[in-house]
Amino acid sequence: MILACLLIATPATAGDENAPGDSFAHPWSALLPEGHGGAFSSTLDATTEPGEPEAGTGAGASIWYKLLPNPYRSGIALANSCDSTFDSKIDVYKGNELASLTKLASGGCRVGFEFEWDPDEYYRIRLDGRNPGDRGWGSLYTRYFPPLLNDDLADAQVLSGSSVSVTGHNVTATREAGEPSHGSPQNENSVWFKWTAPTTGEFTFDTCGGKIDTTLGLHQGARVDTLTTLAVSDDTGPAGCGSRSAITEAVEAGEEYLLAVDVKASSQTANLNLRISPGPFVPLTHTLKVTTVETTPHQVFGTGTTFAPGGLNCGSVCSVELNDGTPVSFTAVPDPGFELSGFGSQECNKQPWGGNCQFELTRDAEVFAVFVPVPESDDGPPPSEPDSDGGAKPEPTLRTGRPRIDPVTGTAKLPVSVSSAAVISLKGAGVKNRRASTGRANTVKLEVIPTGKTKRRLRRTGRARIRVTVPARFRNGATVTTSAVVKLKLADPVS
Numbered sequence: 001m002i003l004a005c006l007l008i009a010t011p012a013t014a015g016d017e018n019a020p021g022d023s024f025a026h027p028w029s030a031l032l033p034e035g036h037g038g039a040f041s042s043t044l045d046a047t048t049e050p051g052e053p054e055a056g057t058g059a060g061a062s063i064w065y066k067l068l069p070n071p072y073r074s075g076i077a078l079a080n081s082c083d084s085t086f087d088s089k090i091d092v093y094k095g096n097e098l099a100s101l102t103k104l105a106s107g108g109c110r111v112g113f114e115f116e117w118d119p120d121e122y123y124r125i126r127l128d129g130r131n132p133g134d135r136g137w138g139s140l141y142t143r144y145f146p147p148l149l150n151d152d153l154a155d156a157q158v159l160s161g162s163s164v165s166v167t168g169h170n171v172t173a174t175r176e177a178g179e180p181s182h183g184s185p186q187n188e189n190s191v192w193f194k195w196t197a198p199t200t201g202e203f204t205f206d207t208c209g210g211k212i213d214t215t216l217g218l219h220q221g222a223r224v225d226t227l228t229t230l231a232v233s234d235d236t237g238p239a240g241c242g243s244r245s246a247i248t249e250a251v252e253a254g255e256e257y258l259l260a261v262d263v264k265a266s267s268q269t270a271n272l273n274l275r276i277s278p279g280p281f282v283p284l285t286h287t288l289k290v291t292t293v294e295t296t297p298h299q300v301f302g303t304g305t306t307f308a309p310g311g312l313n314c315g316s317v318c319s320v321e322l323n324d325g326t327p328v329s330f331t332a333v334p335d336p337g338f339e340l341s342g343f344g345s346q347e348c349n350k351q352p353w354g355g356n357c358q359f360e361l362t363r364d365a366e367v368f369a370v371f372v373p374v375p376e377s378d379d380g381p382p383p384s385e386p387d388s389d390g391g392a393k394p395e396p397t398l399r400t401g402r403p404r405i406d407p408v409t410g411t412a413k414l415p416v417s418v419s420s421a422a423v424i425s426l427k428g429a430g431v432k433n434r435r436a437s438t439g440r441a442n443t444v445k446l447e448v449i450p451t452g453k454t455k456r457r458l459r460r461t462g463r464a465r466i467r468v469t470v471p472a473r474f475r476n477g478a479t480v481t482t483s484a485v486v487k488l489k490l491a492d493p494v495s
């Protein structure tokens with residue numbers, strides 16, 4: 001027998017709260033599945049509650065998040081609210097009572113902290129505006145990194161061989177007393193590697209392929225405050241791998257070399273790469289694919305031409321090899337009767353929808369250009385958006401409906417209605433991001449497809465409860481966001 005159980009729920013409000021997540025007792029959940037997760041919440045009506053630590057700082061519009069149990073027993077968590085629509089700040093605490101919280105870390109919109117999972121005491125994240133009046137849509141993403149083991153020179157990660165490629169991170173990494181610079185006076189977040197040259201000759205050390213704008217130092221010596229610096233590097237530029245660093249140096253067989261990877265601001269700490277290879281520097285390359293989205297199972301879009309870097313005419317699809325770190329931007333030329341709705345890709349997602357898409361290429365990437373028909377309402381004001389002659393323009397509206405489940409595949413379709421032309425997204429921890437575009441007031445169905453931990457849970461137990469956020473960007477520039485909880489069911493879970 002196939003059972004379907006579906007619910008749409010509003011965010012976890014309770015009692016006389018002014019905004020979801022406003023009170024410590026009814027927080028949003030912050031997740032760390034598969035390395036990251038997030039939630040989108042308004043702080044417009046949020047308040048400071050009695051007993052809140054450091055009350056009176058910031059905007060007094062705090063939203064609370066509770067870190068849920070996760071598969072990572074210990075490591076580094078990074079809380080990021082930089083995508084909020086206001087200048088935000090984060091405080092991290094541990095504890096279950098508002099009156100007896102232990103403060104672990106605080107900072108701007110990007111705060112890393114060490115955590116060790118404790119089933120009896122939760123980690124709490126408070127998101128607030130930095131200054132009075134800083135309110136709006138708060139966006140919190142949490143991301144997991146493994147424990148940081150090579151912060152100090154004494155704990156340098158040992159590398160061996162003539163061709164080496166390692167990944168790591170420098171979230172929460174620090175500078176030691178007396179530590180030399182590694183290409184920038186702002187270096188404060190070094191991690192260390194130790195390598196003994198297997199042969200005499202020229203070797204290249206580079207950080208191509210990492211996520212961050214690095215600097216790199218090559219040193220020799222025994223103590224961090226008495227090192228001999230052989231070379232430093234900041235950017236390799238367009239012919240190299242952009243903001244990543246490279247050093248080519250003659251080395252002696254059997255000699256030990258010390259490599260420090262750093263950044264110019266702690267706000268840039270993230271995943272990094274370090275490569276060692278014999279001979280001169282050879283940049284890393286990635287494949288950039290550009291596609292024009294013409295149809296989806298639910299909608300027909302328009303057509304047009306997308307131009308990628310170097311004047312490459314993509315037509316409906318193109319593919320090009322470019323150096324790591326290449327700045328990428330696109331020009332899209334719609335066919336007659338169509339207009340560019342926007343670009344879709346993980347790289348473009350953080351940029352204003354409908355505008356250009358620009359990013360630095362750090363991996364193989366695929367970008368979709370979405371063209372939509374020019375609305376018929378161009379001849380006059382559309383019925384849903386009357387002109388402002390006399391009356392105020394109504395705010396665009398966004399509503400979610402009752403989702404329809406497919407218990408065979410374990411997915412659902414969530415109807416989303418908009419009052420006028422909009423680009424609608426569906427986001428959530430443990431589900432695939434979806435996006436659709438309408439040329440007028442319409443209802444589209446966005447698929448809720450579980451991934452990662454959610455997918456595994458669904459397969460194991462047959463049930464999964466997912467919170468999704470649905471931001472919509474309307475043609476007039478307004479952004480409206482709603483959220484929904486979708487309860488999925490799988491008829492035949494793997495027991």
Ligand SMILES: [Ca+2]
Nearest residue numbers: 022047048062
């Ligand atoms: Ca509050």
Ligand SMILES: [Ca+2]
Nearest residue numbers: 151174175190
């Ligand atoms: Ca360090």
Ligand SMILES: [Ca+2]
Nearest residue numbers: 214234235243
């Ligand atoms: Ca750099």
